Amino acid sequence: MAIDWNIIGIWIGAFYTIGFFTLAIGVNPWLRFVESTWLGAVVGFAFAVGVKNILSLGINPLMKGDVSVVIALALGALLFSRFINQYRHFSKWGVALMVGVGSGLGIRGAVDGMLLKQIEATFISPIVIGDLWQSINNIIIIVMVLTTLSYFVFSFEFKKPSDILLKLGRWSMMIAFGAAFGNTVTFRFNLFIERFTFLIRTWLQIA
Amino acid sequence: MGVAKEQKRRGNRDKIVLWGVLIILTIIPIIRPLGLPIPIDPMTQEFYNIIEDLPPGGKVWLGNAVGSGIIAEQLPGILGCATRLFEKDLKIVIFNIIDIEAETIFAQRSMPELENRGVLKEYGKDWAWLPYVPGVETALAAVAADIRATITVDHYGTPIDQLEVMEGINSVNDFDLVILFGHTTPFFAYIRQIVPSGVPFITQGLTMDLPLMMPYYPIQAKAIMKGLNGAAEYESLIGWPGLAISASDVLNTTHSWVFIAVIGGNIFYLYNTYVRREE
Numbered sequence: 001m002a003i004d005w006n007i008i009g010i011w012i013g014a015f016y017t018i019g020f021f022t023l024a025i026g027v028n029p030w031l032r033f034v035e036s037t038w039l040g041a042v043v044g045f046a047f048a049v050g051v052k053n054i055l056s057l058g059i060n061p062l063m064k065g066d067v068s069v070v071i072a073l074a075l076g077a078l079l080f081s082r083f084i085n086q087y088r089h090f091s092k093w094g095v096a097l098m099v100g101v102g103s104g105l106g107i108r109g110a111v112d113g114m115l116l117k118q119i120e121a122t123f124i125s126p127i128v129i130g131d132l133w134q135s136i137n138n139i140i141i142i143v144m145v146l147t148t149l150s151y152f153v154f155s156f157e158f159k160k161p162s163d164i165l166l167k168l169g170r171w172s173m174m175i176a177f178g179a180a181f182g183n184t185v186t187f188r189f190n191l192f193i194e195r196f197t198f199l200i201r202t203w204l205q206i207a
Numbered sequence: 208m209g210v211a212k213e214q215k216r217r218g219n220r221d222k223i224v225l226w227g228v229l230i231i232l233t234i235i236p237i238i239r240p241l242g243l244p245i246p247i248d249p250m251t252q253e254f255y256n257i258i259e260d261l262p263p264g265g266k267v268w269l270g271n272a273v274g275s276g277i278i279a280e281q282l283p284g285i286l287g288c289a290t291r292l293f294e295k296d297l298k299i300v301i302f303n304i305i306d307i308e309a310e311t312i313f314a315q316r317s318m319p320e321l322e323n324r325g326v327l328k329e330y331g332k333d334w335a336w337l338p339y340v341p342g343v344e345t346a347l348a349a350v351a352a353d354i355r356a357t358i359t360v361d362h363y364g365t366p367i368d369q370l371e372v373m374e375g376i377n378s379v380n381d382f383d384l385v386i387l388f389g390h391t392t393p394f395f396a397y398i399r400q401i402v403p404s405g406v407p408f409i410t411q412g413l414t415m416d417l418p419l420m421m422p423y424y425p426i427q428a429k430a431i432m433k434g435l436n437g438a439a440e441y442e443s444l445i446g447w448p449g450l451a452i453s454a455s456d457v458l459n460t461t462h463s464w465v466f467i468a469v470i471g472g473n474i475f476y477l478y479n480t481y482v483r484r485e486e
Contacts, residue, residue, distance in 0.1 A: 098345075190280050196234070
């Protein structure tokens with residue numbers, strides 16, 4: 001009889017899903033088991049992908065005569081020197097390269113993609129003729145941006161009546177934090193719903 | 208000591224009530240769908256319109272960064288979007304950059320479903336699937352600047368020079384639209400590395416990431432589909448009811464319960480804090 005790996009996968013999925021749900025009744029051996037094995041599987045997966053990448057992007061091209069990958073492979077190998085106290089300073093070269101390239105690319109893109117275009121996004125008219133809601137939205141954006149920015153101006157003391165700016169800035173941020181919290185709760189619910197749908201429809205096949 | 212015990216006992220009882228009602232409100236709509244209406248959010252409509260406005264043969268960069276932790280929210284979205292892209296006879300190139308699990312998840316979850324739907328076109332001619340590229344944002348920047356210098360073979364090991372769909376595609380500038388499915392890490396990387404190219408960019412955000420993403424709409428991101436709700440609306444628009452629509456009833460019932468619980472909890476808190484203290 002042929003083994004149906006799909007069914008085994010569904011049962012493993014159900015075992016792990018219910019195991020994680022048992023957190024609701026407190027920490028227990030089932031939860032500890034699924035947590036530990038899941039973590040092991042994730043680390044194993046990342047390790048396997050890492051090895052595959054080294055082979056496909058480093059070793060294989062080198063075997064085919066592409067010597068340009070030698071520098072990258074050497075710098076990558078030097079990262080492991082941090083485990084030997086005597087030579088750990090060599091690992092900083094690889095890290096320095098990664099940090100340098102990463103920061104350079106990030107900053108280059110951030111100036112145009114984030115900073116300038118974000119400023120541009122606030123250049124909006126507070127009054128949009130014939131569109132009341134858009135006008136209200138634009139006014140809210142302008143007021144919240146300016147008051148939130150003023151909250152972080154530390155070199156100037158806001159005294160009455162200008163301290164209203166600080167209060168408005170704090171309220172603006174509180175509203176934003178509330179929205180973020182609400183969205184986070186919704187997201188967690190979505191995860192819960194997906195797992196519950198899996199249990200009822202795929203595992204138990206009730207609906 | 209007595210007060211602390213009483214509070215702990217009440218806390219445990221509240222937790223049981225919250226969980227109990229939540230589970231009931233989750234199970235009932237799954238077993239017996241309520242068919243509640245799904246109003247279309249303007250942002251989802253924009254997402255839909257941008258894809259609909261693409262001419263046949265238009266080239267689409269489909270960024271897949273859907274890892275295992277966000278399947279619940281993003282799998283229905285990417286499935287709905289890919290279904291529509293294939294239906295519209297567009298040229299699709301799937302990129303797996305930034306999320307280490309995305310390529311595997313796509314192979315195990317998205318591909319079988321797309322095959323079931325029967326929408327997949329001829330591989331190599333109409334679409335291509337490129338492999339995971341390590342290096343996160345650095346990799347994205349390199350691929351965006353010169354695809355062929357960074358990726359030489361596709362997911363199946365075929366040299367990309369042999370794929371008809373890749374003809375004339377060398378960088379992100381050769382695409383008509385960039386679509387991303389993923390969380391904030393790929394989103395911000397795309398904002399920094401892809402958006403400056405000027406190619407229109409649309410995305411589906413996780414519900415919890417929306418407050419971080421919304422400031423980038425509409426200048427950088429032309430449309431942002433809002434989590435699972437957005438995916439349900441999109442499925443409704445394209446006429447392919449899938450995972451998201453089937454979850455929409457549960458979303459409505461559970462979210463209503465949370466709303467009631469938060470309001471009720473606050474009322475009881477205020478009552479206990481002020482009214483009972485005065486008594």
